[in-house]
Amino acid sequence: MNRYFYYIIIVTMISSVVSIVPSLLFETTEKGAIISMLISLLVGVTFIYLITKFFNKFPGKGFPHLLKQHTPRWISSPLLFIISLIWFTLGLQTLIGYSFLLKRFLTPNIGISWIVITLLLFISFGVLMESKRVLYLVEIILFINLPIIIFIIGKVYTSKGLEWDYVRKSFMYFYHSPNYLAFSASLFIFLGAANLVLFNREFKKRQRMTTLQLVFLSLLGAAILFTTYFIPIGYNGFQNIGNITFPWLLTADSMKVGLAFLERVMYVFLLLYLAVAFLNIIITWHVSVEILKSTVWFKQFKWRQYNLTPYLYILVFWIISLMTANYITEYQFGHYSGYLINFLPPFFLLFLIVCWYIGRREKA
Amino acid sequence: MKAFFWKGKWSFLTLVLMIVVLFSTGCGFKDIDKRIFVIAVGIDKGTNDKKPYKVTLKLAIPSGGKTSPKPEYTYLTKESETVTEAISILKSHIDKDLEFGHAKVIVFGENIIDQDMRKVMDFFIRRRDFQQISWVAVGKPFAEDVLRAKPSAEMSGANALFNIFSGIGTDSSYIVSTYLFDFRRQMIERGIDPVLPILETNEKEKSIILDKAIVFNGNKGEVKLSPNQTEEYNVLSNKIENINLDVKVDKDDLAFTVFVDKVKVDYKILTPPKQKPILKMNVKMNGIVEESKTLLSPNQIDKYNKLASDEAKKRINNFLTYSQKGGVDPMGFGLRYEATHLHDRDIATEWKQLYPDLKFDVSVKVSIKSVGSIE
Numbered sequence: 001m002n003r004y005f006y007y008i009i010i011v012t013m014i015s016s017v018v019s020i021v022p023s024l025l026f027e028t029t030e031k032g033a034i035i036s037m038l039i040s041l042l043v044g045v046t047f048i049y050l051i052t053k054f055f056n057k058f059p060g061k062g063f064p065h066l067l068k069q070h071t072p073r074w075i076s077s078p079l080l081f082i083i084s085l086i087w088f089t090l091g092l093q094t095l096i097g098y099s100f101l102l103k104r105f106l107t108p109n110i111g112i113s114w115i116v117i118t119l120l121l122f123i124s125f126g127v128l129m130e131s132k133r134v135l136y137l138v139e140i141i142l143f144i145n146l147p148i149i150i151f152i153i154g155k156v157y158t159s160k161g162l163e164w165d166y167v168r169k170s171f172m173y174f175y176h177s178p179n180y181l182a183f184s185a186s187l188f189i190f191l192g193a194a195n196l197v198l199f200n201r202e203f204k205k206r207q208r209m210t211t212l213q214l215v216f217l218s219l220l221g222a223a224i225l226f227t228t229y230f231i232p233i234g235y236n237g238f239q240n241i242g243n244i245t246f247p248w249l250l251t252a253d254s255m256k257v258g259l260a261f262l263e264r265v266m267y268v269f270l271l272l273y274l275a276v277a278f279l280n281i282i283i284t285w286h287v288s289v290e291i292l293k294s295t296v297w298f299k300q301f302k303w304r305q306y307n308l309t310p311y312l313y314i315l316v317f318w319i320i321s322l323m324t325a326n327y328i329t330e331y332q333f334g335h336y337s338g339y340l341i342n343f344l345p346p347f348f349l350l351f352l353i354v355c356w357y358i359g360r361r362e363k364a
Numbered sequence: 365m366k367a368f369f370w371k372g373k374w375s376f377l378t379l380v381l382m383i384v385v386l387f388s389t390g391c392g393f394k395d396i397d398k399r400i401f402v403i404a405v406g407i408d409k410g411t412n413d414k415k416p417y418k419v420t421l422k423l424a425i426p427s428g429g430k431t432s433p434k435p436e437y438t439y440l441t442k443e444s445e446t447v448t449e450a451i452s453i454l455k456s457h458i459d460k461d462l463e464f465g466h467a468k469v470i471v472f473g474e475n476i477i478d479q480d481m482r483k484v485m486d487f488f489i490r491r492r493d494f495q496q497i498s499w500v501a502v503g504k505p506f507a508e509d510v511l512r513a514k515p516s517a518e519m520s521g522a523n524a525l526f527n528i529f530s531g532i533g534t535d536s537s538y539i540v541s542t543y544l545f546d547f548r549r550q551m552i553e554r555g556i557d558p559v560l561p562i563l564e565t566n567e568k569e570k571s572i573i574l575d576k577a578i579v580f581n582g583n584k585g586e587v588k589l590s591p592n593q594t595e596e597y598n599v600l601s602n603k604i605e606n607i608n609l610d611v612k613v614d615k616d617d618l619a620f621t622v623f624v625d626k627v628k629v630d631y632k633i634l635t636p637p638k639q640k641p642i643l644k645m646n647v648k649m650n651g652i653v654e655e656s657k658t659l660l661s662p663n664q665i666d667k668y669n670k671l672a673s674d675e676a677k678k679r680i681n682n683f684l685t686y687s688q689k690g691g692v693d694p695m696g697f698g699l700r701y702e703a704t705h706l707h708d709r710d711i712a713t714e715w716k717q718l719y720p721d722l723k724f725d726v727s728v729k730v731s732i733k734s735v736g737s738i739e
């Protein structure tokens with residue numbers, strides 16, 4: 001596959017480390033989290049395989065185009081609208097979660113609205129770019145950040161504070177029957193591949209998903225799931241890990257890095273993940289806006305010869321984000337995110353069925 | 365659309381950024397001269413029940429360059445109902461903003477550790493600005509005295525407490541350094557009990573001595589470790605970077621001391637049916653002879669090895685049975701037990717019954733690499 005495809009997948013995988021995923025997993029430590037993670041690894045890789053197989057049949061074509069081609073308008077329009085809504089909610093979830101993190105740890109004196117506005121300013125700019133430029137942006141930011149993230153993860157594994165006995169203790173719970181919440185939370189990290197619905201438009205050459213690539217992706221997914229789940233346990237103990245609001249932040253803070261003047265690595269960690277979360281929001285919202293463009297388009301809404309519809313979307317995004325950021329509490333946020341994440345597996349199952357249907361129509 | 369973007373984009377962005385700058389000035393940023401850095405926090409028991417906490421803050425006063433021979437500190441003390449209240453009152457006792465990001469040492473007074481420590485330390489975990497990698501210790505007789513102590517060797521630019529714990533200054537193996545996150549996880553996890561070092565200061569407060577430790581049972585400090593036991597704990601738990609353990613041998617007509625600088629420990633818990641549970645521990649030590657009352661001959665090194673091994677074994681056995689009798693588990697044997705046995709509902713009670721009967725089977729192998737510069 002194209003290297004940009006990997007970037008998109010990696011962004012989703014990495015940004016979920018500091019997202020709600022670990023907190024949801026830690027709710028189920030004694031209720032079969034490990035077995036659910038294993039199942040989701042299998043399902044996630046299958047999902048990546050199926051979705052790339054589908055899109056590789058149509059190089060250079062996005063999902064909206066294909067859907068409109070093969071289904072009547074009364075199916076395609078609402079379906080596209082729902083897809084766009086889901087992608088928007090995912091981006092919103094990342095944005096709100098990250099604003100809360102920043103408010104708590106980095107800039108406690110600044111109001112939440114200001115944090116959201118500052119982030120939104122740059123995000124809107126990124127969202128309105130062309131798809132190709134979004135991909136370039138992802139590449140350059142990852143190129144800068146990934147080495148440092150890998151360094152920190154390496155430090156996490158080699159630091160003396162990591163006590164493997166806690167990790168081994170958590171392994172002793174593996175035989176509990178799987179749990180749906182843990183399954184959907186860990187499946188979440190594989191869903192980045194679904195961004196192909198839009199970015200396939202940019203992949204104009206014929207792509208192939210080889211076994212080797214699939215093995216690489218499953219190893220990567222397994223490593224990230226392992227790190228997401230077991231490292232905070234190794235640092236914070238097993239029994240009461242569910243009580244921690246931001247397990248990964250506490251983990252990053254429990255590490256002493258003797259690197260020049262750098263000792264407390266938490267803030268570096270926070271900023272690095274901010275960059276990746278930022279990319280994640282841009283990608284998801286970009287997909288959302290572009291899909292929305294293909295269904296809801298106001299031809300008359302013009303200023304001189306420029307159509308202002310995308311700006312209208314952005315305005316709506318701003319209003320919704322600011323309202324949610326101000327009204328929601330941290331607890332509610334976790335609660336609703338749980339619902340959202342629980343809703344994703346059936347949704348993507350439906351999505352795959354539609355893909356299968358389109359593929360069959362295309363053959364016939 | 366593209367043309368509009370190119371024309372309007374940069375001027376629009378510049379305008380927006382300029383407006384943002386206008387709004388954000390003075391929002392979250394305070395200059396460094398408006399802040400004062402707290403470098404250590406001490407908590408003692410208050411004088412009466414209504415004010416159970418006495419909070420002491422040690423603040424660093426910036427001094428101009430290397431000219432001042434001694435570092436200058438100032439102290440704030442307040443008794444209050446909660447730690448938060450004490451600190452918010454103390455904020456009004458000073459003209460600057462208290463900055464806790466560099467509070468690297470947290471000292472609990474000896475009289476407060478018989479309370480539920482989870483409540484006492486909750487404040488430090490919950491607040492975002494305290495480092496999880498700050499060191500936690502017990503102050504004797506009071507946390508305040510330890511903070512106020514001015515060791516004579518302290519120089520400006522290097523705080524004595526930081527030097528002691530970080531291992532960058534002194535690297536004595538009597539010193540236990542426990543990070544806040546480590547203390548927390550050991551406290552709330554069953555099967556392992558936290559150990560805190562005891563900082564002692566004398567009447568004149570001219571020195572800080574740290575060679576003892578205390579093991580917490582549940583949430584309260586209970587079992588004190590002597591200097592030797594502290595050293596054994598340090599070595600066995602693999603907590604310190606530089607080991608310099610002294611094994612003194614005094615037997616027959618030989619009297620020598622081995623300086624051990626490398627230790628490897630591994631252990632497992634065996635539960636053979638119908639027998640007492642056994643803890644099998646293998647310890648390997650490397651070292652050189654540092655002091656001897658007699659001439660040592662290099663070809664008898666096997667004999668010396670054996671003598672030193674016996675001695676070390678005796679010490680380790682003593683430490684293990686001492687903590688077992690005290691009902692504490694500083695090494696985390698219970699955790700290891702749960703980490704190697706499939707979870708079931710009764711595993712915790714199972715271990716509680718096993719631990720008092722646990723037999724220690726320690727084998728120590730000391731290998732002396734050299735008898736030193738002279739025979």
